[in-house]
Amino acid sequence: EVQLVESGGGLVQPGGSLRLSCAASGFTFSSFWMTWVRQTPGKGLEWVANIKQDGSEKYYVDSVKGRFTISRDNAKNSLFLQMNSLRDEDTAVYYCARGRYCSGPNCYSDSWGQGTLVTVSS
């Protein structure tokens, strides 16, 4: 059974940093593109970033470029999201998801974690 478990969320002040982790199990992690998606009550679901199987390609939504970095450790079946210079509008539940039938970064996600809440507030 595919399992994705996010961790690392919490309360952080504007301008601060957080590192999210996603532990994957139940599938061959190194064979799949992986994705971060966030969700807020106001903006709904927003794709944040994708990373290729070997980490050689990374894609971001414009609003996080230069501030967030997606990475992975295939030896540890783990996905990460380093978030710097956090803003109020980054407040959301962040989901880790597995990509399927990807044409480059153009994947739909077939399995999602339960999410981790990031709150940016002073």
Add this chain to the structure above:
Amino acid sequence: DIVMTQSPEYLTVSLGERATINCKSSQSVLYSSNNKNYLAWYQQKPGQPPKLLFYWASTRESGVPDRFSGSGSGTDFTLTISRMQAEDVAVYFCHQYYSTPLTFGQGTRVEI
């Protein structure tokens, strides 16, 4: 960016009746080289992550009841629940994966 617009935002359906959700993309998500629509549908229940229902606009994910169907091509898509059940109460999202940034519709809340 491709904008996904769903209608209606809210839908109230009686048990056993049909529910129809529409999704329109601001540009075509049909890839001509493989004739596939890069469009997925998700169901999200309170406190849960989204669950994949359909991909390629009309391919049902394993385990999804056949009362759910997906249709459409190009820029106009529909998710239909043929006979509404209590467990179908949820928010439904369409999602284009034709080009980055990948984008989602704003969601349709379906209630009994």
